[in-house]
Amino acid sequence: MAFYNSRETLVDDMLSALLQTTELEHLATSEGTAVVIRAGHEPGTDPGDDQVAVISGGGSGHEPAHVGFIGEGMLTAAVPGSLFASPPVSAVLEAIRSVTGPAGCLLIIKNYTGDRLNFGLAAERARQEGYAVETVLVSDDVALPEIDQPRGLAGTVLVHKTAGHLAASGASLEEVASGARRVAQSLSTIGLSLRAARLPGASTDTSRGAELGLGIHNEPGAQPVEVQGASDAVAAVLSAVAPETIDEGSGLVVLLNDLGGCSPQEGLVLAHEVIRQLGQQRISRFIGPVRAMSSLDMHGFSVTLAPARPDLLEAVDAPSSAPAWVPAVALTPPRRRSGGGQSPETPDESRSEGPGEDSDGNSVWQVSTDGRLEAAADNACAALIAAQEELDELDRVAGDADAGTTFSAGAASVSALLQDGGLGFADPAAGLARMARALETGMGGSSGVLLAILATAASRALAEGSSGAEALGAGIASMQHHGGASEGDRTMLDALIPAHRVLASGGGLTEAADAAAQGARGTAELEAKAGRAAYVPGYKARDTQDAGAVAIAKLFRALSDSLEG
Template structure:
């Protein structure tokens, strides 16, 4: 079954319409209470003083069509079941309830069910004395030989242009003419990596893995071809070639970039960049989107609609509206990054020699490198298996500089500062940043002439402040804190090593980790296993104890 959030399939559309009305910031929508199975949403500020615009069709394309009801666009929308045209009776009731002396224009996507049901409703309304016209939108260019091109996202631009003309008070003939002209000026092409999935039905995938389908319909109808996955730029280029008229290179355009429902915001922003930056877009005057405007449930794909601009169309797409689904038309401009001089954070120090300090640094590094595999194996049981490699990568860098005699061994404040910077650059992940904070803060304390133990305590406090972990949270702090506390109280390295060992062993009895990857595991997974970070600290102190 396709994954879908709902109460019941029967109530899905009605419940969703209520949600749209609840969240509408304009507070200008209302449902017509005609019959439970007739779903009509209309403007609540409508007084029949202008030409009424009615659209609609099957649901599942949200925010179309209800999201485009409001001042400057639609007067009402008639909503069918998922991907199913509303009934003749539903459309007829919409016409009767919103149409005044100025008449009504039905804007219909070119699908058989919509044409028939809206068409028959129009005939019934005319017979009842209403002045009704109908425009059938067919903007899809995926199948150029098809005598009945599908109506897809370009329908929204017909809504916008007709709505603008109606809002300024033009008569039904002028509104109809503007809608028909817009329809002739539209071209839409879509692409998808997967089809759409109907709620309550078995999920079937038609697009093969590693492929995309060009020209899918907004109900999941087959496209024109399935091709191997290409770069986003290449796909955008193909869509633009389909919708832009290469024979008239001076024609200005507006482009509507439409999310078909399943694309992430990150992907849609990338696509917008690729579309706008394409050489084919040099005469694009406006971009509308990227936004989910005419969707196909959860289809992972997008469409591009080109509107050949005229002065009227330009005025219309830029006019303000009071609807939730419309995305403001924007003039794209060349990117102009602001120049700034890179601020180097590298610390400049002078190498100096101190054999005793160098011996300690070398012992720490060699210990971490030698324990890489053990720590990785331990971490694989409670984390992502890279603690040993993370510590070893930092240790190798410091050991390399130690062997090259490029470190300031005779100045502990400088040595700690350099170490902090190196670890931030080479260790990666949160461990690298935490150790960098520890050494940087400790080095800063040493510049204040503080004793080494006090400096280490300062580093620990800053690590806990920024990292969020405390003693007992099953992290390396459980070994580091008692070791530093022992040194602060006058203990020697042997006593500190013993405190670190006990602290590390205690983590095996802690039933819940409160930081790091282990925090996602339950107590059964952690039972009897020492935290790998605390083990690393304990082994470092053990190595320092052995130096004598």
């Protein structure tokens, strides 16, 4: 299923939304076909006060092309056909009549038989009627180098931009056509997709896997490919498009186009790989990731390369009011700045009981008198690391199954500090503050932040003279304040709070560990009211303990075994 109403109403529904949200106008034609023009455009009657009209079009299903590129500095009008089908001659001819003045009109045509014939016949009829009309054919596909008629792909948008810029600058029809042809002939494009597009109302074709060099009308690719991630995919595309044959010494203009089904995250990773593999220094202008010419929801992308000649750079740098145009950028190295300092009141390395120096002058943390606290902390870390798979499986009911991975990462970061001499508990307050930062940066997720909050608040309480149980209570209170959860909400607190009650009443760690375990078991009967599990229907988590509470219970058990066992 996809969010269409029907194949028959698809084009009308899309145009309805566009006409209500952009500066575009629908041209009423004699046959009721779709023509969209720039709002307020009127062809001039004085040759000295007129611009060349630029028209393009083709089958729908490639949005935002072509209607999305209507605007100052790009197209004057666009003629959308039905899904993956060229518009009729009559619609193209009426578009020419409506927007063309004495300066004439340029038709930009993708190299498909239907588009060539229908736009070509419309051009001939318009010339019969006295209009000055030129055409430019775009054939930027390099997937099948042996064929005489390569297809027109996403590079067409750069031809739109070039022609529109020249027209807006007052160039003659001959100059606009010549500039557009020069850019069109310099373009090279190829696409790669993990699956074919899904046509409205049709079942998904599961027989086709990843393909290189496929067409935007769901034509099969030039060859099947096996790719493992973005790096492989981009390497395959760049190998086929052969950037070394395009760069003329002035760099490249690069267009990274989403064929319709890539997530924003995939688009950025693909952009990273294109830049990395081409080399930032070779890229004069970069456009993308952007949906310029899609193929419904095809899960793929295309890369267009062109030599960075002055005329193309001038065109892509010029502004345009077209709603779908994304400005080209000149790449810069990643911008970084150093972080700020820390508060001198933080009970950490600034305290005299914190780190000292070894015989070689290296900073080391002072351990507790007998090292038992450090050993207990390391055992607790080992217990959480060993429980990764168990906790991940418990967390599967919340949909992401990563609680064990998260706790394991936090435990590993603390353990690494202990092993490297970067953490000690000669001063428990300073040690907890140091551990809080390790959890914050090494654990990730909301659990990592919550435990860092607990450790930070407990550290401050210890520094102000509180007992261990009082400091734990202060940490729990801070967790509740910032996290918004309470006991009974099916979270870590359902193990932490029972353990704290035991310690606050004078009980030992073994009793606290028993209470934590009992609290964790009780979460199997609770409905989640906080955290991500709160967004999961209650019946899915029934009879399953909360992973975070189980992790806390394991932590207390490891501490009690080390310190009281």
